[in-house]
Amino acid sequence: MSHNGSSLPESIEGAALIAFHLLTPFLRSYRAYWGASDYQSERELPGDDLVSYPKWEFTHALMIYAPASEVWCWLVQIGAGRGGLYSYEVLENLAGCNIHNAEQIIPKYQELKSGDEIKIHPKSPGMKVVDVELEHYILVHNDNREDGVRSYINMTWLWYLDAIDATTTRLISRSRNDYSPELANKLWMGPLLIEPMSFVMERKMLLGIKERAERHGMSESVGAN
Numbered sequence: 169m170s171h172n173g174s175s176l177p178e179s180i181e182g183a184a185l186i187a188f189h190l191l192t193p194f195l196r197s198y199r200a201y202w203g204a205s206d207y208q209s210e211r212e213l214p215g216d217d218l219v220s221y222p223k224w225e226f227t228h229a230l231m232i233y234a235p236a237s238e239v240w241c242w243l244v245q246i247g248a249g250r251g252g253l254y255s256y257e258v259l260e261n262l263a264g265c266n267i268h269n270a271e272q273i274i275p276k277y278q279e280l281k282s283g284d285e286i287k288i289h290p291k292s293p294g295m296k297v298v299d300v301e302l303e304h305y306i307l308v309h310n311d312n313r314e315d316g317v318r319s320y321i322n323m324t325w326l327w328y329l330d331a332i333d334a335t336t337t338r339l340i341s342r343s344r345n346d347y348s349p350e351l352a353n354k355l356w357m358g359p360l361l362i363e364p365m366s367f368v369m370e371r372k373m374l375l376g377i378k379e380r381a382e383r384h385g386m387s388e389s390v391g392a393n
Contacts, residue, residue: 179258182368186259189364196359199367203374204229208340214299215307215324219344224358226367228341230374234381236331239339240303242377242384243327245270245277247286247294254376255369265289269376273384280306295325304329319353322346337381341374 189199201209209227219225232239245251252269253260260267265288280286285294286308295308311322323345330338347353356362 176258179256182256182259182372185368186365189368190361192364193359196363199363200226202226202228202367202371204340208338213326213328213340213342214301214305215309215326215342216344218298218309218311218324219322219346222344222346224363225344226342226363228370228374230339230378231332232337232339232378232381233335234337234384235335236303236329236337238384239329239337239377239381241273241278242270242380243306243329243339244280245274246327246373248288248290250274250277250286253288253369253373254380255372259369263289264291271380318348319350320348321353321357339374339377341370 189195204227208229242251242254246253248265248267251274252267253265254269255267257267257269280297280300282297282299284297286297286306287294293310295310297306298309299305299307305326305328307324307326309324311320313320313322323343325343326341328340328342330340332338345357347357354360
């Protein structure tokens with residue numbers, strides 16, 4: 169079976185997981201801090217100050233048995249129209265994302281700088297890259313409070329590589345979200361809808377990065393021998 173989320177059985181599994189988590193609001197704490205220790209969830213990370221008082225946030229973490237430089241190659245090419253999102257491809261494309269999850273490192277997408285955008289959907293506004301540190305982290309930030317709109321969203325999403333040693337990396341994903349109190353925002357941006365759905369998709373994305381980095385590193389090691 170495919171391990172990249174592009175197969176129909178895996179996407180059916182993803183849809184079932186979304187349904188399960190939509191019906192289990194009492195599991196919110198599990199979803200908010202999946203894989204993260206108390207220290208990792210409370211640790212100050214780049215971008216925290218951009219959303220000082222989030223109404224909804226998460227910190228997820230997992231260990232990847234590959235060097236940070238290897239993990240970075242997969243992380244830096246993330247996005248629609250780039251290397252994909254490494255999640256449930258069928259579900260993403262049912263939503264019109266036109267995602268094609270890469271199974272190889274793509275040289276032309278190995279550079280990312282402040283001012284670039286990472287898109288989740290080709291027709292939706294991209295997430296603005298505001299800070300990048302090579303082989304360490306990518307921070308995106310969208311904030312429309314200064315646009316004079318009544319309904320605002322201020323959000324960050326950080327992917328942070330914590331090199332444990334030469335062959336082990338902890339990948340931490342953190343998002344912090346503030347939004348105006350309209351009913352639509354409470355329903356969509358709050359924990360009722362986006363939180364359980366995004367958890368399932370983002371968890372698969374992190375596992376997809378892990379699987380690719382470990383597999384690619386292993387194949388290179390075998391080739392070297």
